[in-house]
Amino acid sequence: MxxxxxxxxxxxxxxxxxxxxxxxxxxxxxxxxxxxxxxxxxxxxxxxxxxxxxxxxxxxxxxxxxxxxxxxxxxxxxxxxxxxxxxxxxxxxxxxxxxxxxxxxxxxxxxxxxxxxxxxxxxxxxxxxxxxxxxxxxxxxxxxxxxxxxxxxxxxxxxxxxxxxxxxxxxxxxxxxxxxxxxxxxxxxxxxxxxxxxxxxxxxxxxxxxxxxxxxxxxxxxxxxxxxxxxxxxxxxxxSVTQFIEDFNNSYEHKHKAFEDNFWATKMNLAGCSSDELTRTKNELDAFLGDAQMLSKVQTLLQRPDLSVEEAKTLRIFERTFKCYIITDADGVRMREDLNRLEAKLAEHRRAFKLGYFHPDSNVFVEASSVQLRSIMRTSDNEALRKACWDGMRSIGPFIAPEFVEIVKLRNKLARSLGFECFYDMKVTAAEGFGKKTLFPILEKLLARAKDIQNKALETLAKEKGADALKGWNRGFALAGDLSALQDPYFPFETAVNAWARSFAALGITYAGATMRLDLCDRKGKYSNGFCHWPQPAWVSTTKGWVPSQANFTSLATPGQVGSGHTALVTLMHEGGHAAHFANVTQPSPLFSQERAPTSIPYAENQSMFLDSLVGDAAWLARYAVSKDGKVMPWDLIEREIRSLHPYKVFDLTAMLAVPFYEQRLYEMPEDKLTVAALIELADQVELEVQGGLSGRPLLAVPHPLTDESAAYYHGYVLADMAVHQTRKHFIKKYGYLVDNPEIGKDLKNIYWQPGNSRMFLDLVHEMTGSELSGDAWIEMLEQDVDALVAEEKKEYEEAIAKGPKYGTKDSVDLDMRVILVHGDEVISDSSALKGGLTEACEKFEQWIGVNFHGQK
Ligand SMILES: [Zn+2]
Structure with missing residues (x-):
């Protein structure tokens, strides 16, 4: 050397x-x-x-x-x-x-x-x-x-x-x-x-x-x-990491299921249900998701150099989930507690608030819920009454504003202390994995293109129904027609489950061994809101192998009431779509397939909204909108619907967009400018700018911004709808048709469903459709000329009539799922206990409806 x-x-x-x-x-x-x-x-x-x-x-x-x-x-x-x-x-x-x-x-x-x-x-x-x-x-x-x-x-x-x-x-x-x-x-x-x-x-x-x-x-x-x-x-x-992951998964699964089982029992008012048990299991689940020590352990394990791809992915979903529920900073914890208190107080005041209208004839105050107010505005031919109801809706804003201003300020303070630009930025980042800077350019582009279409629609509406039709209290009435009553016979309530099952089977959708419990009809003591929850998330355990999902689904149908059949169908297609999605997530932890954060809202809604969108297609209606005596919905009812609704569909889009734009500007307001008056004024300003006039559903009457879990959340619906249109366009380009196409179930499962929340929504849309998420397909649909659309749908309708549905009402369909139809504690039918499976379970349900609601023997 x-x-x-x-x-x-x-x-x-x-x-x-x-x-x-x-x-x-x-x-x-x-x-x-x-x-x-x-x-x-x-x-x-x-x-x-x-x-x-x-x-x-x-x-x-x-x-x-x-x-x-x-x-x-x-x-x-x-x-x-x-x-x-x-x-x-x-x-x-x-x-x-x-x-x-x-x-x-x-x-x-x-x-x-x-x-x-x-x-x-x-x-x-x-x-x-x-x-x-x-x-x-x-x-x-x-x-x-x-x-x-x-x-x-x-x-x-x-x-x-x-x-x-x-x-x-x-x-x-x-x-x-x-x-x-x-x-x-x-x-x-x-x-x-x-x-x-x-x-x-x-x-x-x-x-x-x-x-x-x-x-x-x-x-x-x-x-x-x-x-x-x-x-x-x-x-x-x-x-080992593997053992840690397995133990963690099992604990989560156990706590999640214990809570959800109690949730279902109390909401359905089942025998022996206990609200104490519900509280206990809820607290246990919250404590599990809020365990900061566990988070730091997961983060430590993530440093190991020898993790497999699967282990690293699983540990990362643990970390992401914890981060949605844990604030480690002491100031942050205090602010969070203050916020919970403020929000609870506002919710209590809002519940106690006497909503209603002053009757124009007597000037007497009439109490009415917001659903009732909007229903009167849609159906009453008395303009003064509609105006009174609209004023009632607008009285919510000034009532909630003083408390809401304080909440907005504190939310921003909390978000900024955690390093975010504002509360909106914090929320969207946690839920979607991208910030405000990615979100709003997408929405702005959509709005810019929708505005031209909206201006045209407003012009047409004014020309056809008079300039007054544009007023907030008149728009809904001007657009509503008698169509739902005319279409009602083609959506019988009792065959809704059967139509949903056949239509999903024809799409090649299967549920990987899942169990679904359906409690569809209203009854005394039942919770007054429909929902779908998953007591058992699907996942792949290292010791138990494949764990199929269990879904509980409830709606408040009153068979026989006009519109109940249509509502039931759309709801089944929607919630059945959520259930199919979550049943097919094949990931190594239940955290990938549960519905709460960090599962992205537009990701989840894209699946269900895509599937329920089929109910609007002539090709679907020609196959499944069939009356009790076997008559298919006639073409002229479909054509009337297209002609009366299509030119104004853009209003739904801008009404949806108004909410995120309002919240964005609210959270961006400098603190010294954020006053009660400014908050109310901003709402009107956004309605005028985005919706082209004061809205029939005033922004401050939308409940979402008030509570933490749904604040800065509404963009999720917009993104989901964009993805639905983009996905539909992609499938039509790829296969030429949607309804009864078994390739679609396969593609949904392989690309959208199996990854669960392990992959980001925008990436999945890109992978499925080959392009970035954009509003192009939605805008194209809105821009389509009515006559062209009518011609296109008519062709689809005639082809579908000639072909018929893939499965007839008596054919046995296999969704690889056990369906249990219940009414509270009563089991109406259980497909696993019947020779004829799901088809027979649907038949028994039809009979049960006949006996219990139509007085049949
Ligand atoms: Zn949904």
Whole structure:
């Protein structure tokens, strides 16, 4: 070794020793804060794909070592060559063979893992290659040399066999039939043994190499790196990640189900239900989702360098979920508590508020709910009465404004303390994974294009019904017709379940073994709002295998009432769509397939709204809108609907858009300008700008902005509707038709449904349709000429009449699902207990409706 090399050699040894010590201490004491740092700051988490990253930095030693080695000598001794051989054996295996056989490797952080490893590996290869080259021939005859070689060989065989055992445990995901087993633990504790053996083997290897070479300094430095990994393990968690994930999943599943079962029992007013149990299980679930210690443990585990792709993905959904429910900062916690109090108070006041109108004839105040007010505005031919109801709706704003202003201010303060621009930014980021800066340009583009169409629609409406028709209290009445009464016979309530089941089966939709409980009819003591919940989320357990979902669905139908059949059908198509979506999520944790945050609202609604949109298609109506005596809805009723509604569909779009634009501007108002008067004035201003006039449903009467879970949320409906139109357009382009097309169920399942919330909504829309989410398809639909649309739909209608539905009413359809139709505690029919399955269950339901609602025997 010449003097320069000697100098570099010594410096490098010092460097590695220092570097190794720093890493060692870092991993011993700083794992938790490091975890927080890592996930909150993007610059630390630029990711490189696992396999190429690993291949790259583990290849450096087998390149640098021989270069340094042959720089020292052209005629190496036999023991030097043997040391070279040992080194190359380890690193060629580690870089090429290990990477090739590893089933998957999680992406790694560029700066920390790859950057750090490159520096270390260059230094390590250089000092060890240089030292080994100078080994004397005499070393071959010393016993230490051979002891070292044997220890190295034993260490490497332990290390390598542990690696492959670990792979085989993970590899099992590739076997088996449908919902795949993602990873697997045959025995508790096995994994602990294996991953410890892995590291033990490697440390033994380098101890052997040190003994054989006699170059203690360079070898000691090299092992420090490995020892620091081991320390990391001892510090974080001795048991395996896989076991942790499985335990976590099971606890969540258990707590989620306990709460949801009680939720259903109390809301349906079942025998033996207990609101104390409901509160207890709710608190347990809340405590589980709010456990900050668990969050920090998950973040620590996320640092481990040996996570598989599946493990990293699962830990990340744990982290994302916790972050939706946990605020760790003490000030933040206080603000959150204050907000909860303020919101509860406002809700209480709002409930106690006497809503209603002053009757124009008597000037007597009549109490009425907002649903009743809007219904009068739609149906009464007395304009003075409609105006009175509209004034009633507008009285909500000034009532809630003083308390709402304080809530808006505090929400913003909380969001800003957590590093967000404003409350809206915080909410959208948590729910969608993208901020306000991504969201609003999408909405603004949509609005800009909708405005022209809206202006035209307003003009047409004024021309046809008079300028007064544009007033807030007149618009709804001017647009409402008698169509729903005329169409009613073609949507019989009692066959709605059958029509939904046949239509979904014809789309190739299946439910992967799910169970769905339907309680459709109104009764005394039943909760006064329809909903669909999932007591059992679908997931793939490492021990139990595929766990199918269970859904509970309720509506408040009164069979026989005009419109009840249509409502039931649309609701079944919608909620049945949600249920199909969540039943087909095949991910390694129930957190991927539950309906609460971080599941994106537009992602969930896109599925259900796409499927319920079919009920508006002539091709669907010609097959499934059939009266009790077997008559199909006639074409002229469909044509009337298109002609009377299509030109004004743009109003639905702008009414939807007004809410997010109002909330955006509200949360962007400077605090000193945010007064009660400003809040009310802004609402009118946004209505005028966005909807082209004061709205029939005043913005301040929309309840969503008032409560935390639905505030800054309404854009979700807009994005979902954009995605629905884009998805419809994509399928029509790809297949030519939608209704009864079995390819559509397959595509929905493979692209939209299986990933659950593991993938982002915008990415999924892009993957399905091949383009970025945009309002283009929606706008195209709105811009379509009525005559052209009528001609198109007529053709679809005639073709559908000629073809008929894929399954007749008596055909047996298999949705791979158990359907239980109930009425409170009474089980009407259960498809799993009947020979004729779902078809027979539907028949029994029809009979039951006949007996209970139409006085049949
Ligand atoms: Zn929905």
């Amino acid at each position: 010449n003097a320069d090399t000697q100098h570099l050699f010594d410096q490098t040894i010092l460097f590695i020793a220092g570097y190794g010590t720093v890493v060692f201490i870092f991993s011993l004491f700083l794992t938790a804060p490091f975890g927080k740092f890592y996930t909150n700051n993007w610059s630390w988490s630029i990711k490189v794909p696992g396999k190429p990253g690993w291949l790259f930095f583990e290849s450096i030693p087998w390149i640098v070592y021989p270069l340094s080695f042959f720089a020292q000598t052209d005629t190496p001794s036999t023991p030097a060559l043997l040391l070279l051989f040992l080194w190359q054996a380890h690193y060629l295996h580690r870089s090429l063979i290990y990477t090739y056989f590893a089933p998957s490797m999680a992406p790694m952080s560029l700066l920390i893992t790859v950057g750090g490893a490159v520096v270390f590996n260059v230094a390590n290869g250089f000092v060890n290659g240089t030292a080994a080259a100078l080994t004397d021939e005499k070393r071959l005859f010393e016993w230490q040399f051979w002891i070292g070689v044997i220890v190295f060989a034993v260490g490497m065989s332990i290390n390598v066999s542990a690696d492959y055992h670990l792979f085989s445990l993970r590899q099992q995901k590739a076997d088996g039939d449908k919902p795949k087993q993602r990873y697997f633990i045959p025995r508790k504790g096995m994994f602990v043994y294996v991953s410890a053996a892995n590291y033990f083997g490697e440390i033994l290897e380098w101890a052997g190499y040190a003994i054989a070479s006699g170059n203690i300094a360079p070898c000691f430095c090299s092992s420090q790196w490995r020892i620091s990994f081991l320390a990391d393990y001892l510090n974080t968690d001795v048991s």
